[in-house]
Amino acid sequence: MSAQDILVVAETNQDAPADITFELLGGARELAGATGGQVVAVLLGSDGVKHAAALSAADRILVIDDPQLAAFSPDAYVAVLEHVISAEGPRAVLVGCTTIGYDVAPTLAAKLNAPVVNGCKAVAVEGDALKVTCGLCGGKILADVAVAGSPAILMTLPGSFRPSEAAGQAQVETKASPVPLQPGAVTFEQMIMPEAGDVDIMQQDVLVAIGRGIQQEGNIEMAQELAETLGGELAASRPIVDQGWLPTTRQVGKSGMIVKPKLYLALGISGAPEHQEGMSGSDVIIAVNTDPSAPIFDVAHYGVEMDLLDLVEPLVEAINAKKG
Amino acid sequence: MNIVVVVRQVPDLIEPLEIAESGTSLDFDEVSFLVNETDDHALEQALLLKEAGGGTVTVVALDCGEVDDTLYTAAAKGADKIVKIPVEDELRPPAPPAAAALFAEAVKGLQADLVLVGSSAHDELEGMLAPLLALKLQLPYVGVIRGVRAGDGSVTAFKEFPGAVMAKMNVKLPAVLGILAADQPPRYVPVSRIKAATKSTEFEEVEVAAAAAPGVTVQRMYHPAAGERAEMLEGSEEEVAAKIAEILVEKGILK
Numbered sequence A: 001m002s003a004q005d006i007l008v009v010a011e012t013n014q015d016a017p018a019d020i021t022f023e024l025l026g027g028a029r030e031l032a033g034a035t036g037g038q039v040v041a042v043l044l045g046s047d048g049v050k051h052a053a054a055l056s057a058a059d060r061i062l063v064i065d066d067p068q069l070a071a072f073s074p075d076a077y078v079a080v081l082e083h084v085i086s087a088e089g090p091r092a093v094l095v096g097c098t099t100i101g102y103d104v105a106p107t108l109a110a111k112l113n114a115p116v117v118n119g120c121k122a123v124a125v126e127g128d129a130l131k132v133t134c135g136l137c138g139g140k141i142l143a144d145v146a147v148a149g150s151p152a153i154l155m156t157l158p159g160s161f162r163p164s165e166a167a168g169q170a171q172v173e174t175k176a177s178p179v180p181l182q183p184g185a186v187t188f189e190q191m192i193m194p195e196a197g198d199v200d201i202m203q204q205d206v207l208v209a210i211g212r213g214i215q216q217e218g219n220i221e222m223a224q225e226l227a228e229t230l231g232g233e234l235a236a237s238r239p240i241v242d243q244g245w246l247p248t249t250r251q252v253g254k255s256g257m258i259v260k261p262k263l264y265l266a267l268g269i270s271g272a273p274e275h276q277e278g279m280s281g282s283d284v285i286i287a288v289n290t291d292p293s294a295p296i297f298d299v300a301h302y303g304v305e306m307d308l309l310d311l312v313e314p315l316v317e318a319i320n321a322k323k324g
Numbered sequence B: 001m002n003i004v005v006v007v008r009q010v011p012d013l014i015e016p017l018e019i020a021e022s023g024t025s026l027d028f029d030e031v032s033f034l035v036n037e038t039d040d041h042a043l044e045q046a047l048l049l050k051e052a053g054g055g056t057v058t059v060v061a062l063d064c065g066e067v068d069d070t071l072y073t074a075a076a077k078g079a080d081k082i083v084k085i086p087v088e089d090e091l092r093p094p095a096p097p098a099a100a101a102l103f104a105e106a107v108k109g110l111q112a113d114l115v116l117v118g119s120s121a122h123d124e125l126e127g128m129l130a131p132l133l134a135l136k137l138q139l140p141y142v143g144v145i146r147g148v149r150a151g152d153g154s155v156t157a158f159k160e161f162p163g164a165v166m167a168k169m170n171v172k173l174p175a176v177l178g179i180l181a182a183d184q185p186p187r188y189v190p191v192s193r194i195k196a197a198t199k200s201t202e203f204e205e206v207e208v209a210a211a212a213a214p215g216v217t218v219q220r221m222y223h224p225a226a227g228e229r230a231e232m233l234e235g236s237e238e239e240v241a242a243k244i245a246e247i248l249v250e251k252g253i254l255k
């Protein structure tokens, strides 16, 4: 335990540590190299021990094991983490910009009277402070922020750090909750899985993904035709699903699916970080957008600055001609 | 049920975003504002709950970022009362901790059973408003919610997890919920109704004092470098279409 340590708030998805956790471990390892501290992973749960071994890229793994932590509860997570962070006194705490991190990190920072930044993409030590680069405005703006004071709570965007799954000599310490936990005002009842029956977009080689730039439900048909011509399926950004134009099973991104097709053709999608999270690993990304500064062009291999409604038909024809 | 909805204005991302001369913030003189999308969903969720079970909807906003049109729109959609909080700088929205302090003071007096606020906003750098507001109000909080059902002294809220998975959560009232999406997309109101609301709606004003956040200083704000960007395909629609088809053949995607 040292004031130079970097603490990682680990998360699990159903049966394994979440991808973001390995990225945070990678980021923490780099930062600990600069501060001269250790990487400490903290995992909350009721069967955390079974995931601890996977986190051995850390130097120490703290597992807080309590039946009240079996499912996510904002109050319980904040209470436990507040106690652990106070006791450990690290230089920085890396938390993911996730459904859990969003509920926990700002409150934790306020309770600890610690500085917090959201959208962290990179971090370095600069004198007494940390220099944190944050992404905001849907990925259109970057800010370099000096964070003075410890512990700095860094809400980290997925995809920011190279994941570290390196096996270390981590020592696992399992403890009961350091604070008494009772069911609070917010209680978990059950997980609801997506409706089965729709195609699994994670298994497709070709996805034609539509965003708000499609403008009207009636225009989806032409995108569908393009998808069929390519032997693929339709996927979508969140607003299309929120509109009820396509089912949630088609949503790509933070709260949707993580897809890695051979071709991801993004039509009228701005490329917000929450969307990129779900598709940046695709083999070939082609983006069509009327806005040349759309962040989707940062992740796409090929870009077209054009009205998608003008391009789709000629594209169907060009593909049919090639198939000949 | 008395529902309070917290509404903020954010920079419109469709318009070009300029950096101020200081180099440490957006040039707010040039920014065009619109309602934060998740706050708009929070309002929709409040109206749906009111329609299903009765009650009132009070909208609270800071008087900055050209908020009036948003508030008239909220009135036209069915908000019962609108409260506006004067702020020092009418152009530049305060950071989340300061905004939370301002909103909390105003919301305290409203006897809310349920406070709905957008789960996040794209300009939140120093933490996030929704959970900080709950902390200031000393109310329970859960965010990233897609859909709410009213119950007896509690609500059921559906919290998003990756992979289109939802957690069904029971939340005892009073509480604050961070809304990501309402059960239905925000309703459309005709311009004529907004115009009528502009004439008939009176804003209540509540003056409160603000507070600062510790330890965070923006040194530089900038646009991402145009480094590893996409190779842009130029030409007419037909030419671009032919180029794409060629690439697909080259990459073995089209056989």
Ligand SMILES: Cc1cc2nc3c(=O)[nH]c(=O)nc-3n(C[C@H](O)[C@H](O)[C@H](O)COP(=O)(O)OP(=O)(O)OC[C@H]3O[C@@H](n4cnc5c(N)ncnc54)[C@H](O)[C@@H]3O)c2cc1C
Pocket (backbone or CB within 6 Å): A210, A211, A212, A213, A214, A236, A237, A238, A239, A240, A251, A252, A253, A254, A255, A256, A257, A267, A268, A269, A270, A271, A272, A273, A274, A275, A278, A288, A289, A290, A291, A294, A306, A307, A308, A309, B120, B144, B180
């Ligand atoms: C907790 C959380 C989770 C989220 N999860 C997800 C998620 O899983 N998936 C997801 O996608 N988003 C998610 N989001 C939302 C995300 O932040 C963005 O709001 C969303 O991705 C934007 O969708 P979009 O690109 O379709 O719309 P917009 O951002 O509105 O972009 C539309 C684009 O279309 C372009 N355009 C307009 N007209 C045309 C035309 N005629 N031709 C070509 N281009 C045109 C515009 O230039 C613009 O770039 C999440 C947000 C939060 C806070």
